[in-house]
Amino acid sequence: MKRTGLNIICSLLLAGGMCACTATPKQTEEIKWSERMAQSEMQRFPEPWMIEKAKKPRWGYTHGLVVKSMLEEWKHTGDTAYYNYAKIYADSLIDTDGKIKTMKYLSFNIDNINAGKILFDFYEKTGDGRYKVAMDTLRKQLAEQPRTSEGGFWHKLVYPHQMWLDGIFMASPYLAQYGNVFKDTTVNADIVNQIKLIARKTYDPATGLYYHGWDESREQKWANPETGCSPNFWSRSIGWYGAAIVDVLDYLPQETAGRDSVIQILQRLAEAIVKYQDPQSGTWYQVTDQGARKGNYLESSATALFVYTLAKAINKGYIGNEYIEPVRKAFNGMTENFTLLEEDGSYTITNCCAVAGLGGDSKRYRDGSFEYYISEPIIENDPKSVGAFILAAIEFEKMIEK
Secondary structure: OEOOOOOEEEEEEEEOOEEEEEEEEOOHHHOOHHHHHHHHHHHHOOOHHHHHHOOOOOOOHHHHHHHHHHHHHHHHHOOHHHHHHHHHHHHHHEOOOOOEOOOOHHHOOHHHHHHHHHHHHHHHHHOOHHHHHHHHHHHHHHHHOOEOOOOOEOOEOOEOOEEEHHHHHHHHHHHHHHHHHOOOOOHHHHHHHHHHHHHHHHEEOOOOEEOOEEEOOOOOOOOOOOOOEOOOOEHHHHHHHHHHHHHHOOOOOOOOOOHHHHHHHHHHHHHHHHHOOOOOOOOOEOEOOOOOOOOOOEOHHHHHHHHHHHHHHHHHOOOOHHHHHHHHHHHHHHHHHHEEEOOOOOEEEOOEEOOOOOEOOHHHOEOOOHHHHHHOOEEOOOHHHHHHHHHHHHHHHHHHHO
């Protein structure tokens, strides 16, 4: 979809740590979708710490998601412009001693961990020890993270006794890669437990879906007094969970006890995801199982995460080729319904849920109701949609090229 009729793209040159963007005429059809969106984000934000219109560098999971997608685009295309762009973020936040600027360690916020995924590539390529110091800090946080009685990571210190599906994506792939790279096999059983525990606590056999959160204490207003679960299925949270599993499996050794169970959870999830795919657009609704309900809407970040999960699972052989057509329909629906070509040649992604959570401030308590999930702002170019779109496009491009 075009906001205007200009077909130009962003050509990115990096020198001296700065990114300069110029537009050069070229048929956009020649450019893969992963590159179109990656180049567009680089054009919007010449330095990656500027993502989300930030005024100064800050360590955050949304920045980490987009920067990680740029590193995957570098590996996918071989274009070092994406690597150089990503490195600006790391070098803006990791000081000479390896300290992570702006990160509040004692908040025990599991979202802190996600941006750490970008550091493995920089450490491998440069050997710079400050990246290892930062990675060790994040590993230390997880070692000290408060847990439920069965070992599940609390989402944050201010959200005691709670596990959210989001948190599995934030921490488990990082922990798996850390264990794989630094030969720490002690993490593997912990990772399997995180994935299986939240599956047991949040799975709904009637739908095959997973509730957004679980409160072991049952103290939260949103928690079911019997199960501890939140009351609805939020698509992006389920997408985080699926993406976490396919990423964890990259680093979890074949001989790991429980790995087969993790794959079975993924297979069961894939079956449920396609059951709730909108038959017209091929995309997914904000509240997964209530597409016909007034106020619900088709949402881009969840759709991108589902495409990523399914396409990568196909590419890795975890699910069968019967999922190729649903993925193709979803990807085409995503590009047709959620993207706009701007006058400057960049692509905008629309229909992004700005944020959603559970509990929190009593002034605006997030009760997990349907009405709550549809009340959060719907915006454009949210990094959760942008980063997930790039990752989804990479896996889709791999799938169709096989």
